[in-house]
Amino acid sequence: MKLNYRRTFVLGLGFFCISLVWPLYNFYIPLFLKNYINSQFLINSIMTFDNILAISLIPYFASLSDRTRTSVGRRMPFLLIGIPISAILFIILPRYTSFLSLIIILFFFNLSMSIYRAPTVALMPDITPAPLRSKANGIINFMGGLASVLVLSIGAYLYSWNPHAPFVGTAILMFMALAVLFFTIKEPEVGVPAEEDKLNITGTIKEIVKSEDKTVMYVLLAIFFWFVGYQGIEATFSNYSVYFLDIGEKMGSLILSTFAGAFLVFAIPSGFVATKFGKVRTIKVGIIGLMTVFALLGLVRATTTIANIPYNVIMMILFGTGGFCWACININSYPMVVEATTSEKIGTYTGLYYFFSSLAAITGPLIFGFFVDLLGYKVMFFIGSASFALALLCIFRIKTKSPSIKSGEIVEEKSIKA
Secondary structure, three states, X not given: OOOOHHHHHHHHHHHHHHHHHHHHHHHHHHHHHHOOOOOHHHHHHHHOHHHHHHHHHHHHHHHHHHHOOOOOOOXXXXXXXXXXXXXXXXXXXXXXXXXXXXXXXXHHHHHHHHHHHHHHHHHHHHHOOHHHHHHHHHHHHHHHHHHHHHHHHHHHHHHHHOOOHHHHHHHHHHHHHHHHHHHHOOOOOOOOOOHHHOOOHHHHHHHHHHOOOOHHHHHHHHHHHHHHHHHHHHHHHHHHHHHXXXXXXXXXXXXHHHHHHHHHHHHHHHHHHHHHHOHHHHHHHHHHHHHHHHHHHOOOOOOOOEOOEOHHHHHHHHHHHHHHHHHXXXXXXXXXXXXXXXXXXXXXXXXXXXXXXXXXXXXXXXXXXXXHHHHOHHHHHHHHHHHHHHHHHHXXXXXXXXXXXXXXXXXXXXXXXX
């Protein structure tokens, strides 16, 4: 059984579209909001808009895509609607004229992104056999990492030249990626789901909690905790770099791009490593690594030097190490979730994955904003390290011989109840 690399790289263009947007959004929107709001807690609260909508709508659109049958497939209609609308709104976004106009644009932009996020991600397990999904997810996330590197590095220079340029460039790339996806990817035909297969998120969670095999439950809890740390830092870092380290937007964006760059380099290898040594072991290595990286980053200041190495290089090295660790975690968690269900419910389980990650992305920025307002920016990275420690506790609860862990793990059963 071999992975179709060409098709998987093309499929990665969907994730490329998603990943083009969020690094720019999460870095620059807090700076836009800082023009009107001083409290980091309030800024981070507004930054949870996308995740509030995600937790409400992404599971719905994911499940709806499972039941959709059209001549162009069950996932593609959502891409054809969501990507063009979000691209147009992204062009408009930096052209806000007041706080109210900024909030209105943010709301509708996040609404349009919610339409196609889960259906896009669900395309991968639709056309990829279970044993190859870690490798495929590595390639898809490589495309996402490439998008992040482009917008954070090149975007930093474009923004200093013209604040509108990176947003316009991103929108153009989104339209181009959608065109390639539409004319290249052909979705497999799937039968009409039975009534008992039309599960909502609440029912699916109850089913997982009651199951004798707790693998998926612990994986989802771990996903929640590590995304609390990741999203909290991402939502706060731009203001951390500008108002705490006092290094400016451009340098802050370049430092953050090393995380995305390392993720890009290790996205594909981490899938191969997990296939050989197991997803759980690979995820453990990543969590322990990021716990350490964030703790060390919490000690770095703009005056820090080690062996004449300046602070920015030190931070880039640490963020680069963190990107490698994040690849070990993020590449392998989603396949573990969808491998615990049947092909008819992949969209629903994708929505479940987004439900927990989006819930964390709401909770994380609020927690970080609260403690930053209370204790200052100096605690930001230490809170992130503690979040990953909680995720590690959940992963240690997983039994490596669980039948839910199929690809690259020791298994006792060849099949699993959905």
